[in-house]
Amino acid sequence: MKSTSNQQKSCLIIGGGISGLIAGTMLQRHGIKVTILDKGRGIGGRLATRRIPYKSNGQGIFDYGAQFFTVSEPKFQQWVDQWLEQGLVRxxxxxxxxxxxxxxxxIESNRSLAQHLAKDLNVHLQTRATKITWDASYWTVETEKGNSFHGDILIMTSPIPQSLALLENSDITLPPQIKSSLEQVTYYPCLTVLALLDQLSLIPEPGGLRLKDPSLAWIACNHKKGISPQGFAVTLHSTPEFSETHWNTEDSIVVEKLLEIASSWLGSNVVEYQLHRWLYSHPKTVYGELYLDLQQPGLLMMAGDAFSAIPALDLSLNVEKATLSALATANYLLKQVELN
Ligand SMILES: Cc1cc2nc3c(=O)[nH]c(=O)nc-3n(C[C@H](O)[C@H](O)[C@H](O)COP(=O)(O)OP(=O)(O)OC[C@H]3O[C@@H](n4cnc5c(N)ncnc54)[C@H](O)[C@@H]3O)c2cc1C
Structure with missing residues (x-):
C-alpha cells in the first residue's frame, strides 16, 4: 500500500460535490490516482437535480439545490468558458x-455538470465514510457498508460540521485553535419544496424570481428554465429564518405554508410535491482560508465552499467559492507531492 516517491501517489476525496470533483480532476490531470467517495445516490452534492414521474410517461425535473452561479474571478471564468464551449452550461x-x-x-440540469466532471473519475456513490485512520504510511477510509479505501492523501469536502463529526468518530485530534475556528463556521438551513403543477406557472421569464418575502426567498419554473420539458416543475426555497423556525415542523404544514405564499406565482394545481431539508445550504460564516492542512502525520486536507477569505456576498457566488477552494487545495497538494 505504501507509495514511495517514485510510485504513483493516490488521493481519496470524501465528497462528490463541485469541490471534490474539481480537486479530483486537477489531481488526476497531474498523475495522481483519485478515488471519490460520496454518500449520495447521485453525484454533485448541492448541485442537485431530481425527477418526479408524472402521469404515464411525463416527469418533472427540478434543480433543487444551487439554482445558478455567477463568476467573479478569472480562474473560475476559465472553467466556465470551457463548460460553455462544451455545451454543458449556458x-x-x-x-x-x-x-x-x-x-x-x-443546460440539461445543474447536476449534469457534476455528472460530466465525474465521468473520467473513479467515483463510489452511496458510500458514506464513517471512520478514517492513518496507518503509518497511508490513509484508510472505512465506510458504512464495511468497505475500506486507501490513499496517500485524504481530502474532506463535506460541510465542516460533517467533517468534524467524522474526525471525532475517528479519534483524530486537531490542534485546539484549528478545532475552535472550524467549530465557529456555520451554515444557513433551507427548506426546499419541489412542486409539480398541472399547468405552466405564472413565474415570469426567464423562470426565476428572488422574492422579498420573510418566508419565501426564491421560486423557479424549471420548465421555463429549459430543464423540465415534460413537466411544470417549480422549486421553492424558504428563507433562512423560515427554515430555522420550521426545521422540525411536519412536511405537509411547511409545504402548505410555502405554497400559499407562492400561490399568485403558481396559478394552477399542485399535483405532486416533495420537501427537501438542507441542513447546510450555504455558509453563513467561513474559515477564512481557501483550504486547511490539518497537520496530521499524513496529508489530510479540508476544502469546500466554507473555505474562503470572506462569506459570499451573494448566494450565487458559492459554487465559485467551492471551485476556488478546490483549485487552491489541488495546487497546494501538488507542491507537497513534488517536495517529497
Ligand atoms: C438550496 C440551495 C440553494 C443554493 N443556491 C445557490 C446558487 O444559486 N448559487 C450558488 O453558487 N450556490 C448556491 N448554493 C450553494 C452551492 O450549492 C454550494 O456552495 C456548492 O454546491 C458546495 O459544493 P461543495 O462541493 O463544497 O459541497 P457539497 O456539494 O455539499 O459536496 C459535499 C459532498 O460530501 C458528501 N458527503 C458528506 N459527508 C459524507 C460522508 N461521510 N461520506 C461520503 N460523502 C459525504 C455529500 O453527499 C456531498 O455530496 C445553494 C445551495 C443550496 C442547498
Whole structure:
C-alpha cells in the first residue's frame, strides 16, 4: 500500500460535490490516482437535480439545490468558458443575481455538470465514510457498508460540521485553535419544496424570481428554465429564518405554508410535491482560508465552499467559492507531492 516517491501517489476525496470533483480532476490531470467517495445516490452534492414521474410517461425535473452561479474571478471564468464551449452550461439571465452579473446554469440540469466532471473519475456513490485512520504510511477510509479505501492523501469536502463529526468518530485530534475556528463556521438551513403543477406557472421569464418575502426567498419554473420539458416543475426555497423556525415542523404544514405564499406565482394545481431539508445550504460564516492542512502525520486536507477569505456576498457566488477552494487545495497538494 505504501507509495514511495517514485510510485504513483493516490488521493481519496470524501465528497462528490463541485469541490471534490474539481480537486479530483486537477489531481488526476497531474498523475495522481483519485478515488471519490460520496454518500449520495447521485453525484454533485448541492448541485442537485431530481425527477418526479408524472402521469404515464411525463416527469418533472427540478434543480433543487444551487439554482445558478455567477463568476467573479478569472480562474473560475476559465472553467466556465470551457463548460460553455462544451455545451454543458449556458447563460440563463443577468437579472437573477443581486449584482446583475451573468447567471449560468447547466443546460440539461445543474447536476449534469457534476455528472460530466465525474465521468473520467473513479467515483463510489452511496458510500458514506464513517471512520478514517492513518496507518503509518497511508490513509484508510472505512465506510458504512464495511468497505475500506486507501490513499496517500485524504481530502474532506463535506460541510465542516460533517467533517468534524467524522474526525471525532475517528479519534483524530486537531490542534485546539484549528478545532475552535472550524467549530465557529456555520451554515444557513433551507427548506426546499419541489412542486409539480398541472399547468405552466405564472413565474415570469426567464423562470426565476428572488422574492422579498420573510418566508419565501426564491421560486423557479424549471420548465421555463429549459430543464423540465415534460413537466411544470417549480422549486421553492424558504428563507433562512423560515427554515430555522420550521426545521422540525411536519412536511405537509411547511409545504402548505410555502405554497400559499407562492400561490399568485403558481396559478394552477399542485399535483405532486416533495420537501427537501438542507441542513447546510450555504455558509453563513467561513474559515477564512481557501483550504486547511490539518497537520496530521499524513496529508489530510479540508476544502469546500466554507473555505474562503470572506462569506459570499451573494448566494450565487458559492459554487465559485467551492471551485476556488478546490483549485487552491489541488495546487497546494501538488507542491507537497513534488517536495517529497
Ligand atoms: C438550496 C440551495 C440553494 C443554493 N443556491 C445557490 C446558487 O444559486 N448559487 C450558488 O453558487 N450556490 C448556491 N448554493 C450553494 C452551492 O450549492 C454550494 O456552495 C456548492 O454546491 C458546495 O459544493 P461543495 O462541493 O463544497 O459541497 P457539497 O456539494 O455539499 O459536496 C459535499 C459532498 O460530501 C458528501 N458527503 C458528506 N459527508 C459524507 C460522508 N461521510 N461520506 C461520503 N460523502 C459525504 C455529500 O453527499 C456531498 O455530496 C445553494 C445551495 C443550496 C442547498
Amino acid at each position: 447563460e440563463w439571465s443577468k437579472q437573477l443575481s443581486n449584482t446583475e452579473t451573468t447567471c449560468y446554469c447547466g
